[in-house]
Amino acid sequence: MNFATRNPYNNQLIEEFAFLSDAELESRLTASREAALHWRNTSFVERAALVLAIGSKLKERRQEMAETITLEMGKLLNEALGEVDKCIGACEYYAEHAETMLQDDLISTPASRSLVSYEPLGTVLAIMPWNFPLWQVFRCMIPNLMAGNAVLLKHAPNVPRSAKAIEQLVIDAGAPEGLFADLTISVDQAAKVIADYRVHGVAFTGSEMAGRQIGALAGQHLKKAVLELGGSDPLIILDDADLEAAVDVAMRARFANAGQICIAAKRFLVVSSRMAEFTEMVVERSRALQAGDPMLAETTLAPMARADLRDKVHQQLQATVADGAKLLTGGDMLPGDGFFYAPTVLSEVELGMTAFSEEIFGPVAAIISVRDEADAIAQANATRFGLGASIWTQDVAKGEQLARCLDVGAAFVNAQVASDVRMPFGGTKASGLGRELGVNGIREFCNAKSVWVA
Helix, strand or coil: CEEEEECCCCCCEEEEEECCCHHHHHHHHHHHHHHHHHHCCCCHHHHHHHHHHHHHHHHHCHHHHHHHHHHHHCCCHHHHHHHHHHHHHHHHHHHHHHHHHCCCEECCCCCCEEEEEEEECCEEEEECCCCCCCHHHHHHHHHHHHHCCEEEEECCCCCHHHHHHHHHHHHHCCCCCCCEEECCCCHHHHHHHHHCCCCCEEEEECCHHHHHHHHHHHHHCCCEEEEECCCCEEEEECCCCCHHHHHHHHHHHHHHHHHCCCCCEEEEEEEHHHHHHHHHHHHHHHHCCCECCCCCCCCCECCCCCHHHHHHHHHHHHHHHHCCCEEEECCCECCCCCCCECCEEEECCCCCCHHHHCCCCCCEEEEEEECCHHHHHHHHHCCCEECEEEEECCCHHHHHHHHCCCCCCEEEECCCCCCCCCCCECCEECCEECCECHHHHHCCCEEEEEEEEC
């Protein structure tokens, strides 16, 4: 069995890759098990040395890695360079702070000494998406290596070069054999890996549908699972918002990476008093985006990663317009061999429409009118998703108060929603369960062991 990966800019074949044979997969599982048994007994100093070496190698290959990302999934090169830099920062952060994050929690009990220790589970299978081919892997891999776990990677099939480059990076940094390995495997093989006794947890980022399937399979085999799924994130504009700053973020949130970001704002909830001005600004800036070669600095709109993803976005758009939404700009595929979709803005989007209730994973913005802040919160929460949200107001105390009313895993006031190594990241409701990053994230695949000394 094999699959092909294509350049989203021109639809040209990049390379074909064969799936691992069952024998090759068995060998990697065995090596991972042996590496995990060894690595759990290493000191934080040893773990930090490896993680810092990984970061150092990544610095050396910064340009090469970014170009690989852009070639495989179409991201603008400057965005890919930023992604690489974020991964380097994660290596440095966890090398410095992981020991403190995982130190024993001393508990006051009738015992002479009682504590909770955080010990590694073993091997974690990371099933990762294509939209951030490096960062998604690093934000799982680096905390788990520092926690004492081994990591197996099943990457998205359209970014195999990125997966193999990460594996080579870890090897060249001096990692023990099997501590991190790329698994070029099929969906059926992945199911067998989840079931295998040598795998102790599953970290998945991707669609809601796939997350439900993986979560069910992990549960069937009593494996810990962390699921980061889709979102229909609101960006709320109140009547006292700094509109220029809010629109700057709205444009980045919706059109960076061709709109293919799970945590990006997808619904713009705007109070009626600011509706006309906000809409005019977003439409004008959307029309100014320039599609082109993502390797070039002048390009401001990247292609979508695959043709089928673009087709789905177009179908969702058509369904929303058919239900009564107004198309203000865009709304179609751009000509050429690449997978470009025109920057699109919809208004008069309402509850029940596709663009309101589903995640549109592409360059489509849905503008929704709200009466006031209470209506904004109600409409923001009127979705099965709960990943992130932002609120724009010059009254920061009110912004924080309203942020606490949002059913999401991350609520930002006057800032773009983003993942940060210092803070837990994940969603509620259909956006998933568990957390990555921060203290909560690094402990997800640890055994919280109670130790009681009478």
